[in-house]
Amino acid sequence: MSVIRPWLGLAVLAAACAGPTVPPTVPEKVVTAPATAPAPEPKAAPEPKTKATPKRAPEPAKPAPAKPAPPKVAASAPALDLKTLEQRLKDTSAIGVLTKLSLKNQVDDLVGKFKTYHAGARPPTLAELRPSFDLLLMKVLSLLQDKDAALAREINASRDAIWGVLTDKQKLAEFS
Amino acid sequence: MKRLALAAGLAAAVAFAADDPKQKEDLAAVIALQGKPCGEVVSYTVQGANDFVATCKDGNRYRVHVKDGRVVVEKQ
Numbered sequence: 553m554s555v556i557r558p559w560l561g562l563a564v565l566a567a568a569c570a571g572p573t574v575p576p577t578v579p580e581k582v583v584t585a586p587a588t589a590p591a592p593e594p595k596a597a598p599e600p601k602t603k604a605t606p607k608r609a610p611e612p613a614k615p616a617p618a619k620p621a622p623p624k625v626a627a628s629a630p631a632l633d634l635k636t637l638e639q640r641l642k643d644t645s646a647i648g649v650l651t652k653l654s655l656k657n658q659v660d661d662l663v664g665k666f667k668t669y670h671a672g673a674r675p676p677t678l679a680e681l682r683p684s685f686d687l688l689l690m691k692v693l694s695l696l697q698d699k700d701a702a703l704a705r706e707i708n709a710s711r712d713a714i715w716g717v718l719t720d721k722q723k724l725a726e727f728s
Numbered sequence: 729m730k731r732l733a734l735a736a737g738l739a740a741a742v743a744f745a746a747d748d749p750k751q752k753e754d755l756a757a758v759i760a761l762q763g764k765p766c767g768e769v770v771s772y773t774v775q776g777a778n779d780f781v782a783t784c785k786d787g788n789r790y791r792v793h794v795k796d797g798r799v800v801v802e803k804q
Contacts, residue, residue, distance in 0.1 A: 647754075647757070648750060648751070648753060648754025648755075648757060648758075649754065650754045650755065650757075650758045650778070650792065650794075650799055651754050651757040651758050651761065653794065653797075653798075653799050654757075654758045654761045654762070654799040655761065657797075657798045657799060658761070691761060695757060
């Protein structure tokens with residue numbers, strides 16, 4: 553049997569399933585208001601810079617800058633772990649080898665069309681690509697839904713994330 | 729001895745019928761993925777590595793094989 557690697561194309565799909573890579577949210581730097589001047593110690597050695605006057609009220613000098621509203625958490629698309637999904641696709645017995653290869657061919661074809669789109673050629677337009685994408689996803693789901701329903705559900709739930717990757721030139725390049 | 733080897737080679741080259749239900753499903757799925765009518769594969773013969781002729785319930789016959797990494801479905 554010739555060496556068939558039907559998973560390369562599906563891996564692209566799987567990679568797409570991983571969803572857009574949302575940059576990890578950097579923990580916000582906690583801006584604390586400057587510490588209030590310590591209680592004046594009588595005859596304490598004068599500190600070089602903190603010449604706080606004892607009568608000074610708790611200093612509203614530098615009001616902490618208003619914190620920007622925390623970034624809205626994007627509606628969390630179910631993030632499929634790429635490696636896990638790839639492995640699950642490899643392992644599933646719901647799809648035969650020839651079917652996997654055939655799907656890979658179709659995924660490759662579709663990805664090629666998206667690359668053409670990203671290269672600036674028209675057609676295809678996104679409006680033209682969407683039906684092809686939907687149809688291919690439907691094929692995958694119909695092949696999986698009876699024998700690997702869980703995987704089918706996860707892929708279906710990741711539909712928008714996959715589309716997001718395909719329509720983003722950089723993200724698509726990362727997975728190709 | 730040479731004749732024996734030749735006979736063995738010929739026997740190996742001849743297509744043989746097979747009856748693996750999973751393979752039938754696989755072939756039916758591939759044919760459907762290519763948008764060709766079939767419905768159900770009732771039988772198939774193995775022509776070689778990744779090379780089959782599938783007979784569908786509706787009477788259609790397709791050669792399903794792999795060429796240059798692509799699955800090709802040809803009506804017979």
